[in-house]
Amino acid sequence: MRVLLTGSRGFVGARIREALPVVEAPSLRNADRAAIRRLLAESRPDVIVHTAAISDIGACDAQPEASQYANVTIPVMLAEEATGAKLIFFSSDQVYGGCAESGPYAEDTVTPANLYAREKLEMERRVLDISPDAVLLRATWMYDAPLYGVPNRHNLLSLLLRAAIRREPMTFSRSEYRGITYVREVAEHIPRLVDVPGGAYNYGSENPLSMFDTLSEMVHRWGLPVEIQGDAQPHHNLWMNCEKLRRHGIHFSDTVQGFERCLSDYDLHILTR
Ligand SMILES: NC(=O)c1ccc[n+]([C@@H]2O[C@H](COP(=O)([O-])OP(=O)(O)OC[C@H]3O[C@@H](n4cnc5c(N)ncnc54)[C@H](OP(=O)(O)O)[C@@H]3O)[C@@H](O)[C@H]2O)c1
Structure with missing residues (x-):
């Protein structure tokens, strides 16, 4: 099984790269549709793990156009062009940031409260429309020791x-x-997501x-x-309430x-x- 990993030099991607064999995508900054088509034609992935993003909330607010391109346009193009591949794309627990209800939140209770979160939610919905089998991971704040x-x-x-x-x-x-969440747990559960049905999943430590x-x-x-x-x-x-993920045998x-x-x-x- 060929796994294409984007953002492999980033915080999460670097740990995923260590946890399983992957084909590393080149930087996707400003990638256009032709570049994405080329990448997919060359790498012929069975699975795409997409971590590349502008992940800093302040940076998204400061550069809304770049943020929309990185956090919505690129993943949507990847989904449109990657026919047949299982998509595993990173989203964020920030989609719950404006929820007035008391938590913990299951996946269907969302109220984004900043641009980054609105874009992550838009990305989830558009990717799922294109590829209902896609798995969207609502990750929490993560950490690791210096390495x-x-x-x-x-x-x-x-x-x-x-x-x-x-x-x-x-x-x-x-x-x-x-x-x-300890980022190494985030990385080590990735292979099991290939068998998880499409949808958004809370993905991290409760x-x-x-x-x-x-x-x-x-x-x-x-x-x-x-x-x-x-x-x-x-x-x-x-x-977050991670019961949906636990039903598929994934426990943090x-x-x-x-x-x-x-x-x-x-x-x-x-x-x-
Ligand atoms: N870190 C967290 O605590 C956290 C929490 C919740 C959700 N997330 C989500 O988890 C995923 C991985 O997060 P991370 O912390 O690993 O992110 P990161 O280290 O900030 O960035 C990952 C990679 O994204 C690529 N990137 C940066 N700017 C880009 C742009 N303008 N266009 C396209 N690609 C760009 C870079 O790859 P190149 O250098 O190769 O271009 C970078 O190495 C992201 O989707 C993030 O939103 C992270």
Whole structure:
């Protein structure tokens, strides 16, 4: 089975590339239909895992045309041109950012609250119209430990360890709920998605705790010298229910367990014990 991976030099793509054999697409920045046709003719994929995107919410707001092109036009062209391939495309839990209902949210309760999220939702709907067998992954905020030669970015783990080193307090909302996911679990479940029926799926760690309680629990478990301060401001929730995915046998660690696994994988407990 030939798997074509886009965004293979990005944060998620680099981990997927390590987790399974793939054909790496070249950069798709400003790719037109002819370039996409060429890519598909040369790579003849059975499966396309599409991670390339403008994934920064602020960057989308600052460059709405580029954002629409990257986050909607390119994936829609890929879907239109990739006849017969199983499509596995990344979306985002940001589609829940404007939900007024209390969570956790199943896939049919969506209210995007920013441009990036509106584009992800538009992309999901248009890709599914073209290819009803496509799998759209609503990913959460992800993290990994720093790794030689692999891109990283500030994420909850790096922010927490930085606060511990600097002895700085961190403030989190008592009313914000969201899952945060170890990116290696995101990568390792990808092969099983080939057999999952088309549709949008919440894809990541669930979390029954508020952000304040999540961080308080982590700091307590690992004995980190970080004071977690509570903030009562109302925050939007990105709180996902992953039951639909579980029905297809795909299980993520919950958020705190995922951090435990990451600390063990990298032997980071050497810093916390
Ligand atoms: N990281 C997270 O926490 C998170 C959370 C929720 C959802 N997601 C979604 O998961 C997917 C992967 O995220 P990521 O963190 O791996 O993203 P990323 O590292 O920010 O970017 C992935 C790749 O996208 C390509 N790219 C950047 N700008 C582009 C443009 N204008 N046009 C076309 N391609 C462009 C780049 O590949 P080249 O250098 O090869 O051009 C980049 O390496 C994205 O769809 C993102 O929206 C991520």
